[in-house]
Amino acid sequence: MPASAPDATTSPAPHPPAADDSPTRTADAPRTAEAAPTPEPPTPAPIRPVEPIQPVDPIQAVRPAKPVAPRPVVRPVEVPDEVAGVPCPSCGTPNSPDRRFCRRCAAPLTPAAQPEPLPWWRTMWPFRRKARASSGRAVRFLVITAVVLALCAGGLLLLPAGRALFQDTRDKLGKAQPITPVGIKASAESPRHPAKNTTDGLSNSYWGAPAPGASVTYTFRKPFRLVDLIITNGPSADAERYTREARALQMDLEVTTQDGEKQHKQLTLSDKPGPQTIPTGISDVKTVRLTLRSPVSLTSGRHLALAEIEFFQRS
Known part of the structure; x- marks a missing residue:
């Protein structure tokens, strides 16, 4: 029975050794290339003498340079020549509707209305x-x-x-201050009731005049401004004694100033006891004269009574 061929899958044939696998095959394949030439040794560089180190100056402070702004670059803007819009009132150049000034002469396109004269x-x-x-x-x-x-x-x-x-x-x-006259003269008076009783500061003594028309004149040392005049009419400020004598309900006031001018004023009094203030307001007063008028309760055995006169000047 003939021998069967070997199975390639079961026993693979060994590979022959490679030519370069073993170093011992140099004899079987001798090399014919020439040996490489031996390189020449390098020529040494000449040795330079070492120069001595020079001393270096220390670094000094340096002022920083001023920054220089770059110059602006002007770029021309191309403006189309053909623009449809309102012409300029100054040069007539047409401008677009959204402009407020002319693109050529910079005149205002919508000038404000001129104000009326x-x-x-x-x-x-x-x-x-x-x-x-x-x-x-x-x-x-x-x-x-x-x-x-x-x-x-x-x-x-x-x-x-x-x-x-x-x-x-x-x-x-201002504040009013009392002033006292230096002279008192009456045209008529009762012996027991002289005119000086009107400036004694007592309201229970009085000047007695026999009839209406009697007057009393007060003279002052120097001119002054007569601000107020306070008159206590009747024989007394007491209500019980007030009606015992007659009273004058009107008086004629005659004021002579320093330059000789005379001012007249009619005073109306109330028929009641107590002081009554009369505002006057006369400047440069030198003398004051009071004349009794309009008597009341003047009967036989009675006379006109005037209890007190007070003068006030401006301070």
Whole structure:
């Protein structure tokens, strides 16, 4: 029975050894290449002498340089020449509707409406306002002149009233002080009731006048402003004794000033006991004269009684 061929899957044939696997095959395949030449040794570089180290200067402080801003670069902007819009009122260049100034001459495209001219009287005040041409200078001059003349005339006419108002204001703001006359003279008086009793400071003594028309004059040392006059009518301030004698319900006040001018005033009194204040407000008073008028309860055996007169000046 013939032998069966070996199975390749069960016993694989061994590979022949490679030519370079063993170093012992150099004899079987001798090399014919020439041996590499031996390199020459390098030539040594010449040795330079070492220079001595020079001393280095220390680093000094250095001021920093000023920064320089870069110069702006102007880039031309291309503007289309053909623009549809409102022409400029100054140069006539058309501009787009959204522009406020002309793209050529920079004039405002929508100038504000010019204000209406002011009337001539508005050019008078303030004085620093510049007057416009043809603004009525002649009329303005005439009006100013008329106003100045009216103020001057009013000042002259109202000067006494203004002076009196000023003095009255001072009288009310100031404090009144009593003043005593240095001389008293009556045209008629009772022996037991002289006129000096009107300035003795007592309200239970009085000046007795025999009839209406009798007067008493008070003289002062120096001129003064008579602010108030306080009169206690009747024989006494007591209510029980007040009706025992006659009273004058009216008096004529005559004031002589320092320059000789006389001022008259009629005083009306109430028929009641106690002091009564009479505001006067007369300046430069030198003498005061009181004349009794309008008697009441004047019967036989009675006389007109005046208890007290007090004068007050401005402090």
